[in-house]
Amino acid sequence: MAKKVFFLRYTLELKLLQQGRATFKELSEYLNSHSEFTDEVIGFSKRTFQRDMQDIRAIFNIDILYDRKSKAYFIDSVDKSTTTDRMLETFEMFNALNLTDDLSYFIQFEKRKPQGTHHFHGLLHCIKNHFVVNFPYHKYDDDIIVKREVEPYALKEFKSRWYLIAKDQNDSYVKTFGLDRIQELNITKKKFAPPENFNANNLYKDYFGIVNSSKDKAEEIILSFDNFNGKYIKSFPLHESQQIIADNENETRIKLFLHTTFDFEIELLSHGDRVKIISPDRLKKRMGEIYKNALDKNKD
Numbered sequence: 001m002a003k004k005v006f007f008l009r010y011t012l013e014l015k016l017l018q019q020g021r022a023t024f025k026e027l028s029e030y031l032n033s034h035s036e037f038t039d040e041v042i043g044f045s046k047r048t049f050q051r052d053m054q055d056i057r058a059i060f061n062i063d064i065l066y067d068r069k070s071k072a073y074f075i076d077s078v079d080k081s082t083t084t085d086r087m088l089e090t091f092e093m094f095n096a097l098n099l100t101d102d103l104s105y106f107i108q109f110e111k112r113k114p115q116g117t118h119h120f121h122g123l124l125h126c127i128k129n130h131f132v133v134n135f136p137y138h139k140y141d142d143d144i145i146v147k148r149e150v151e152p153y154a155l156k157e158f159k160s161r162w163y164l165i166a167k168d169q170n171d172s173y174v175k176t177f178g179l180d181r182i183q184e185l186n187i188t189k190k191k192f193a194p195p196e197n198f199n200a201n202n203l204y205k206d207y208f209g210i211v212n213s214s215k216d217k218a219e220e221i222i223l224s225f226d227n228f229n230g231k232y233i234k235s236f237p238l239h240e241s242q243q244i245i246a247d248n249e250n251e252t253r254i255k256l257f258l259h260t261t262f263d264f265e266i267e268l269l270s271h272g273d274r275v276k277i278i279s280p281d282r283l284k285k286r287m288g289e290i291y292k293n294a295l296d297k298n299k300d
Contacts, residue, residue, distance in 0.1 A: 009044070010056055014075070017064060021072035024049065116162060116179025120155070122187060123164055123179075127152045132169070132190040136183035145183065150175075151192040154200035158210045158263075165200055174203070176210045208239055209263025221256040222278035229274040238267065253278070265290065 009031065016022050016030045024046060031044050053064045066073050126133050134149040150166035156176065157163075164177045204210075206218035222245070225233050230252025234244065239256050246253035258264060260283050268275060268287060277284045
């Protein structure tokens with residue numbers, strides 16, 4: 001049996017169990033209902049499922065549990081995380097793309113591709129094992145290449161680009177480095193002791209994007225979108241702090257709690273005249289200055 005059929009079965013099993021508990025009969029019926037999407041018979045038995053549970057634990061680090069009382073299988077809520085969801089999403093896309101040889105008529109891929117992802121595996125190894133790394137780094141702001149030696153702490157994704165969060169040994173500040181600007185990664189034999197209370201999620205909790213330095217404190221931000229753009233904002237929130245405070249035929253009004261950094265200003269500009277800044281006044285003034293400067297630059 002082709003390996004892709006195994007992966008298809010794993011993702012289908014997990015996809016159903018993410019929705020809630022399921023008996024073996026329900027799992028079997030679900031797999032059979034999706035057998036049309038593959039040229040090979042999936043095949044399923046309790047013995048097969050027991051093997052699948054072991055493979056899923058090894059590949060996805062997810063434990064499928066069994067409740068004798070309800071005679072149903074389930075995934076412990078502890079295992080439901082963003083990382084797991086993205087892994088499943090990737091495998092599901094992989095399986096879908098393997099159903100046909102010629103995809104050009106059916107799928108249009110983004111022509112722009114993020115660079116630097118070939119460093120991902122090496123950096124993840126160093127993060128987990130606490131190895132210092134160094135690399136020539138291309139700074140876009142002054143267009144020079146600088147040698148950096150850092151303690152790698154975490155990897156962060158933003159707008160389809162990947163960034164390394166690391167402490168620069170030159171000045172001991174925690175910074176972000178774009179993987180696309182790392183010229184050549186060198187893994188040293190030097191070890192470092194990771195900070196005890198470091199948490200990458202907390203570091204960016206009140207920020208939008210990868211810029212986490214601001215002279216101003218995080219504050220309440222209220223934005224009003226027209227009805228059309230409001231649908232997109234509801235389906236894909238700007239930030240984890242987003243709350244909908246009004247939603248009608250005229251507007252979708254949201255509340256955020258953020259530092260107003262450059263990344264956030266760029267995001268607001270991308271919505272053009274479909275967003276209105278209700279508060280704070282300082283942000284309204286700042287965005288007004290940006291629009292005025294843009295108009296001045298584009299005058300005949």
